[in-house]
Amino acid sequence: MNRAVQGVILLLLGGAVLRISLTDMYLRYVRDGLRPFLIASGLVLLAVSAATLWPELVHRKAGQPTHRDPEQSRGQDMERSGHRNPEQGQVDPGTGYDRPAQHNHHSHREPVVSWLLLLPVLALLLVAPPALGSDAASRTGSALSTRAASDFPPLPAGDPVVLSVLDYATRAVFGGDRSLGNRRVQLSGFIMRGGDGQIYLARMIMTCCAADARPIKVALMGNLPDRLAMDSWVEVIGRYSPDITEDEINGEAIPFLEVEQIRTIPAPRNQYE
Amino acid sequence: MTHHRPDPEVRQSRSTTGQRDPRRGPHGQRDGSEREANTAPWRVGATEVLAGGLVLVVLFRDRLEALLATPGLQTWTTVFVSIVVQALPFLVFGVVLSAVIAVFVPASFFAQVLPSRPALAVPVASGAGVVLPGCECGSVPIAGALVRRGVPPAAAFAFLLAAPAINPIVLVATAVAFPAEPGMVVGRFVTSLVVAMIMGWLWLRWGRADWIKPLQRLNLDGLSRWQAFWASCRHDLTHAGGFLVVGGLAAATINVMVPAEWLQALAGQPVLSVLALAGLAVLLSICSEADAFVAASLSEFSLTARLTFLVVGPMVDLKLVAMQAGVFGRGFAARFAPATCAVAVLVSVLVGVVVL
Numbered sequence: 001m002n003r004a005v006q007g008v009i010l011l012l013l014g015g016a017v018l019r020i021s022l023t024d025m026y027l028r029y030v031r032d033g034l035r036p037f038l039i040a041s042g043l044v045l046l047a048v049s050a051a052t053l054w055p056e057l058v059h060r061k062a063g064q065p066t067h068r069d070p071e072q073s074r075g076q077d078m079e080r081s082g083h084r085n086p087e088q089g090q091v092d093p094g095t096g097y098d099r100p101a102q103h104n105h106h107s108h109r110e111p112v113v114s115w116l117l118l119l120p121v122l123a124l125l126l127v128a129p130p131a132l133g134s135d136a137a138s139r140t141g142s143a144l145s146t147r148a149a150s151d152f153p154p155l156p157a158g159d160p161v162v163l164s165v166l167d168y169a170t171r172a173v174f175g176g177d178r179s180l181g182n183r184r185v186q187l188s189g190f191i192m193r194g195g196d197g198q199i200y201l202a203r204m205i206m207t208c209c210a211a212d213a214r215p216i217k218v219a220l221m222g223n224l225p226d227r228l229a230m231d232s233w234v235e236v237i238g239r240y241s242p243d244i245t246e247d248e249i250n251g252e253a254i255p256f257l258e259v260e261q262i263r264t265i266p267a268p269r270n271q272y273e
Numbered sequence: 274m275t276h277h278r279p280d281p282e283v284r285q286s287r288s289t290t291g292q293r294d295p296r297r298g299p300h301g302q303r304d305g306s307e308r309e310a311n312t313a314p315w316r317v318g319a320t321e322v323l324a325g326g327l328v329l330v331v332l333f334r335d336r337l338e339a340l341l342a343t344p345g346l347q348t349w350t351t352v353f354v355s356i357v358v359q360a361l362p363f364l365v366f367g368v369v370l371s372a373v374i375a376v377f378v379p380a381s382f383f384a385q386v387l388p389s390r391p392a393l394a395v396p397v398a399s400g401a402g403v404v405l406p407g408c409e410c411g412s413v414p415i416a417g418a419l420v421r422r423g424v425p426p427a428a429a430f431a432f433l434l435a436a437p438a439i440n441p442i443v444l445v446a447t448a449v450a451f452p453a454e455p456g457m458v459v460g461r462f463v464t465s466l467v468v469a470m471i472m473g474w475l476w477l478r479w480g481r482a483d484w485i486k487p488l489q490r491l492n493l494d495g496l497s498r499w500q501a502f503w504a505s506c507r508h509d510l511t512h513a514g515g516f517l518v519v520g521g522l523a524a525a526t527i528n529v530m531v532p533a534e535w536l537q538a539l540a541g542q543p544v545l546s547v548l549a550l551a552g553l554a555v556l557l558s559i560c561s562e563a564d565a566f567v568a569a570s571l572s573e574f575s576l577t578a579r580l581t582f583l584v585v586g587p588m589v590d591l592k593l594v595a596m597q598a599g600v601f602g603r604g605f606a607a608r609f610a611p612a613t614c615a616v617a618v619l620v621s622v623l624v625g626v627v628v629l
Contacts, residue, residue: 005319006511013514017361029355037362044365048510051503113515113599118326120357120518126334127341129351135344136351139529141537143570207446208563209359211352211528214570250537250573 001114007052009117014045016124025124027270028131030209131271132210133231134192137202141250143214144169152179160184160237164273165203166216172240172255180240187218187257188235188265191228195248199224201236201257206272213272219245222259233268237261345529353525359560360410360517360592367411368513371418372505376498380423391425395473398428399466402436409437409561409587410517410596414509417600426485431473434613437561437587438465447583450565454576456628457565457583464584464624468617475612484609486602516599520592524558527591531556540573550578551618554586561587577625584621589614 020026021038030038123129144166152175155161163171163185171179189203192215199220206213221241228234241256330337341350387394405412416433420426437443439462451457496504539549550571559567564586568579587593589610598606 001319001511003507005323006507008323010507010510013361017358020358026358028351029358034359034362037366038358041362041365044369044506045510048503048506051500052507113519114511116515116518116522117511118323119522120354122330122337123350123354124358126330127338127350129341129347129354132348132351133344136348136529139348139532207566208560210355211359211524211557212559212563212567214567249534 001112003052004056006114007049007056009114009121010045010052011049012121012125013117014042014049016121017042017045020124024269025128027272028129028210031206032270131267132204132213133190134202136213137192137204137215137217138194139249140215142169142217142247142252142254143205144173144216144252155180155183160186162186165189165201165218166205166273168257169216169218169255172218173244173253177240177242182239184237184239184260185257186235186237188233188268189218190231190233190271192217193230198245199228200254201234203273204271216273217247217254219243219254219256220259220262221256224259224262233265234262235265349525349529352528353521356521356524356558356592357518360521363411364414364513364517365510367414368506368509370411371414371509372502374415374418374422375505376502378422383419383422383424387424387428391427391477392474394425394428395431395477396470398424398432399435399469399473402432402439402469403441405436405440409590409593412436413593413596413600414513417509420485426482427473427476427480430476430609431469434472434588435466435469438584443561443565443587446562447565450569454629457576457580460580460624460628461583463628464580464617464621465587467624468584468588468613468620471616471620472609472613475616484602484605486604512599513596516595517592520558520590520595523591523595524556527556536571537573543575546574546578547581547618547622550574550582551585551614554582555590555614557586558590558592559586576629577622580625580629581618581621585614585617588617
């Protein structure tokens with residue numbers, strides 16, 4: 001792989017990173033707090049690309065014989081061959097890459113793997129995969145972590161009380177009646193269907209990136225419309241139900257919610273909790 | 274790629290670029306006739322491959338999207354992209370820092386800072402990991418730059434292993450993920466430090482220099498400092514970045530394909546559960562800043578098993594091994610990674626029994 005191609009790949013990569021971090025797209029893949037670092041790394045990638053491509057362009061235009069020597073100007077280490085040229089005359093094109101005497105066995109392998117950098121670029125710019133949804137949630141067990149059951153702060157004011165799926169599930173499983181009582185709660189998440197046909201409201205919780213995302217599931221009961229499309233986003237208003245079911249995958253407790261109202265909503269800006 | 278308009282000279286050079294491998298052996302002095310022969314048939318070089326490939330992808334974009342629209346593949350793509358996107362800032366940070374080390378920090382600096390006896394340099398280098406915030410992707414190019422700068426490999430490897438696990442960000446994340454188990458933070462810190470030092474000393478005792486491939490050394494002589502800086506950045510980014518993608522592909526595949534049920538079956542057994550979580554840490558390749566939260570959610574497993582998960586993960590995982598193979602060579606990675614994994618499991622179990 002020559003320097004110009006490396007420069008172009010870095011340009012594309014930097015552009016892709018900037019595109020997702022300057023829009024909200026990055027929230028599909030990584031946590032909110034990473035944004036400034038993504039923007040910074042996108043800018044560094046563009047700078048490295050510019051520093052790589054600039055000499056290529058300049059030398060091509062100038063047509064200086066030393067640099068334009070076709071055997072020499074295209075290597076990874078154009079800098080070096082440019083410097084050696086006056087003393088050594090025709091230098092082997094291999095020197096454009098590395099010091100051949102020392103690196104014969106290795107230098108040719110790495111550039112091939114650099115091509116793979118195009119994969120994330122293409123995935124981001126062309127495919128733009130969505131945030132994890134019901135498919136990922138159905139592969140992984142609900143991720144309530146056991147914590148001290150007694151000390152839940154009182155529910156915030158409001159009717160219905162707006163809670164996160166994680167908050168509701170934790171209170172329902174570990175705090176039960178004491179924590180939720182008969183208050184109406186409002187949750188939002190996406191729809192997933194279990195193997196047994198049970199409808200769940202799910203939400204992925206993410207710490208760092210989608211690779212560590214784990215679902216939190218709440219089983220819905222009661223007044224449900226017939227056709228709830230998988231992955232559609234809904235806002236549910238309902239009440240705590242003492243029923244508990246077990247996750248098919250890891251046996252974790254999944255609480256129920258007695259649904260009173262359900263309506264579809266657009267996916268939120270950040271689909272993870 | 275647009276600036277590559279065909280003119281005979283460029284064609285010729287491209288052909289040598291794209292097809293150089295067969296010629297690399299005996300080519301010391303190429304004579305004129307060979308060069309002419311080289312000019313005549315027009316060969317496809319890297320630039321053409323890139324341009325043509327991009328055009329094809331854009332043309333068949335709809336097909337590509339349809340192909341990836343099945344739920345399983347979509348999940349895979351999302352996980353793959355997110356692993357790479359998440360790691361990229363750390364990789365860029367590591368690459369820039371290693372370029373600074375390569376260009377602006379004189380080699381004498383490390384000779385002064387580190388104890389001259391390598392056996393003492395190992396613990397100092399391990400402890401120095403405290404100051405490098407971030408996850409493991411950045412530490413591989415930095416370790417490469419340190420070795421090139423004359424730091425004893427044993428010390429550089431100790432730093433490579435310790436830095437991702439014992440820096441403040443990771444320790445705070447661990448404390449947040451295990452609010453009821455302060456021993457977890459202590460255990461993680463101590464175990465990771467000890468494993469890094471042991472590996473450094475093991476390398477001193479038994480490591481052989483020829484296991485490390487001759488480091489890809491950009492020749493920076495004769496360049497201005499900034500030219501050298503950018504050349505080093507470009508070189509490290511395209512190399513380590515490519516291997517990061519390899520690791521991301523593997524980790525995403527494991528992440529999506531391995532059924533979570535398998536793990537549950539092992540959770541109750543004391544020995545198998547430790548090995549299972551060590552294996553999981555290697556395969557999942559989760560960033561060291563996030564692994565504590567995943568460990569916290571693996572609540573069926575013993576604390577010792579989860580400590581093993583937290584110690585092994587930042588030291589040995591698919592993307593890390595791929596990057597180590599890229600920077601230090603396959604022969605190195607094939608020996609270093611399994612040894613590290615074994616030492617990490619053993620020390621984790623010991624510490625787990627004592628502390629947790």
